[in-house]
Every structure is written in structure tokens, then in C-alpha cells.
Ligand SMILES: Nc1nc2c(ncn2[C@@H]2O[C@H](COP(=O)(O)OP(=O)(O)OP(=O)(O)O)[C@@H](O)[C@H]2O)c(=O)[nH]1
């Protein structure tokens with residue numbers, strides 16, 4: 412995403428502030444509005460952080476439609492009431508006497524889907540503010556919240572433009588913040604480089620191993636996984652993949668490990684743990700994301716391409732089994748001259764996860 416002509420720095424920084432305020436507000440349970448050009452404003456109160464009192468303040472008349480993502484609506488079998496004109500568009504669950512606060516929470520959060528049948532019936536409709544509603548779902552993901560909102564309440568203090576949300580996630584705004592020597596197990600001569608964008612709190616890092624020697628670097632895109640990287644979770648392959656990547660790059664002679672702050676494939680730690688809870692109920696990693704209302708993979712590999720460009724690299728050899736990483740890098744201008752598989756032996760806890768990646772998300776051997 413690039414800035415349009417005539418956009419001043421002051422306007423861009425205003426936008427940045429307004430999106431930061433909006434993220435802060437929805438995380439605290441405060442209402443916001445999203446106002447897209449050519450649409451009426453969409454007022455929103457995040458279901459996850461609201462309580463009955465906040466809802467009463469937002470919708471004193473007791474009428475509050477609930478906006479949910481298309482994936483969540485499909486899980487609840489609510490989309491089949493609608494013509495399939497745009498299957499990605501969020502839907503509105505119309506107010507009903509039985510749509511009280513607790514029922515709205517059950518619409519938003521799949522944790523209890525199997526335990527408690529939803530009250531109903533519900534009537535759904537496509538929202539008449541498509542741009543703002545898609546932006547709302549995106550904002551929930553950036554904030555790490557469940558993608559569900561009470562809508563059409565009182566006018567709040569914070570109003571943002573969807574375009575500003577796009578700029579908030581703009582990879583081209585990333586800059587190198589600082590760098591230092593960092594000896595690590597497996598690569599004592601490594602250097603760490605930290606990256607920041609002015610508007611976003613995400614602090615990505617690159618670990619540079621060895622010295623450039625004219626060949627394209629061996630590169631690994633590692634997405635943050637607190638459970639696997641730090642706690643040694645056996646549910647995924649992240650911890651062993653991280654160490655094996657460092658070892659492979661050191662053995663190759665030179666390369667770069669990008670540590671991307673895109674926890675849970677971009678849905679954040681808490682939502683990933685919600686997905687784990689659904690996996691405890693028998694859903695696989697793909698269906699768990701969908702039931703929560705998220706894309707199967709919400710990462711933006713443009714961030715990685717930008718980091719590589721700032722490090723002077725536009726051709727890489729990539730350690731991955733995931734064709735989406737190759738495609739994402741290439742779309743953002745990094746040429747992948749070779750893909751090198753990065754498999755680690757499975758364990759009894761991650762066997763199904765790895766099989767799902769192979770069978771459902773196109774991971775290659
Ligand atoms: N949402 C969600 N994220 C998960 C789950 N398991 C692992 N993750 C996240 O997935 C990301 C790890 O993905 P990667 O190691 O890049 O794996 P990949 O996309 O399969 O690609 P390669 O390992 O390169 O083949 C981390 O951000 C993890 O936190 C899950 O069940 N649900």
C-alpha cells in the first residue's frame with residue numbers, strides 16, 4: 412500500500428495516531444467508528460471486551476445488531492440465508508429479543524459451540540457498509556480480539572478511515588532501528604538487526620549469520636510462536652525449526668533468519684490459544700481458525716520482503732515447506748531462486764498438525 416498523491420506527512424501521522432487510538436479503544440472495551448468514503452459511519456463496540464454496562468451505554472435503546480465475520484457466520488450456518496453475492500463480506504445478525512449480551516458472546520466466541528446450542532432463530536443480512544465492516548474485522552485481528560462487534564450505537568470519540576488501517580500495516584514504512592552483535596547457540600558471529608514502523612508497535616528482527624559472499628543468502632522466515640519458541644510446545648514444529656534454521660544457515664556460510672512478530676499466523680497469541688482450545692475439541696488447525704472467524708493464514712510476507720530489501724537482499728534461497736511464503740515474497744519483490752524444504756521429525760503431539768498442513772494448506776515435502 413502506498414501513500415496517495417498529496418498525502419502530507421502530517422496527515423499520515425494523524426492517521427497513525429487515530430488507528431493506534433482505535434486499537435487501544437477496542438481493546439479496552441470502548442466504542443469507535445469507522446467511516447469509509449461514500450458510506451455512512453459504522454459505530455462499533457467489540458464483543459470480546461464489552462460488558463453488559465458498556466453495551467447499555469453504547470445502545471441505550473437496547474437495539475444492537477452484531478457484526479460477525481463471514482467465516483464465523485458460515486460456521487454458525489447463518490450465511491446460507493443470504494445470496495452468495497460476496498462470500499467474504501461480514502454479516503450482520505439482526506436484533507432479536509433473545510439476542511442478549513451473553514448470546515452475543517456465544518455468537519462471537521466458538522469455545523462453547525459444542526456445549527450450548529445457540530438461542531435463535533437469527534436473521535442475518537449483508538451489511539450495507541462493506542468497506543467499513545471489512546476494516547472492522549481487520550482491526551479486530553490487528554488488536555488480537557475476536558472478530559465480532561455490536562454495531563450502530565452512539566457516536567464515539569474515535570473515528571477512523573479504513574484507508575488509515577491499511578497504512579498502519581504498511582510494510583514500506585519499516586526502518587532499521589538499531590543493530591548489534593549477538594552470539595547465539597549455533598552461530599557465534601551473528602548480528603541482530605531490529606526493525607520498526609512509526610505507526611505500529613511490532614518490532615521485527617533479523618539475525619544475520621556469517622558474511623555475504625556473493626551468493627544469495629539462505630533465508631528463513633520464522634513467525635513468532637511463543638508456545639513453541641519459548642515454552643518448548645510439542646503441538647507445532649516451531650522450536651526445532653528455529654534452531655535447525657540457524658544451524659542450516661551457519662552451515663551454508665551466510666544467511667538471514669527473519670523473526671516476524673506475526674504470532675499465530677497473524678491472529679495473535681490469545682486467538683491462537685483459542686484455536687488450540689478448539690483443536691482440543693477435535694477441530695484441525697484450518698477449521699479452528701475459520702470457526703473463530705479468521706483467515707487460515709493472516710500473515711503479510713511483504714514485511715519480510717521489506718526487511719530483506721533494507722538489508723540489501725533481493726534474491727534469496729528460502730528454507731520453507733510453505734508455497735505461500737514463496738509466493739508472498741515474490742509478490743513483494745524478493746526473488747526466491749530456490750526453495751529448500753525445512754522438515755523436522757514429527758512427534759506424537761504435532762503429527763496431525765503437520766499432516767493438516769500437508770493435506771489442507773499445500774505444504775510441500
Ligand atoms: N492460528 C494458528 N497458528 C498456529 C497454529 N500452530 C502454529 N501456529 C503459528 O504458525 C506460525 C508458524 O508457522 P511457520 O513455522 O512459519 O510454518 P509454515 O507457514 O507452516 O511454513 P514453513 O515452516 O516455512 O514450512 C507461528 O506464528 C505459530 O504461532 C495453530 O494451530 N493455529
Ligand SMILES: [Zn+2]
Nearest residue numbers: 636639647649
Ligand atoms: Zn509453533
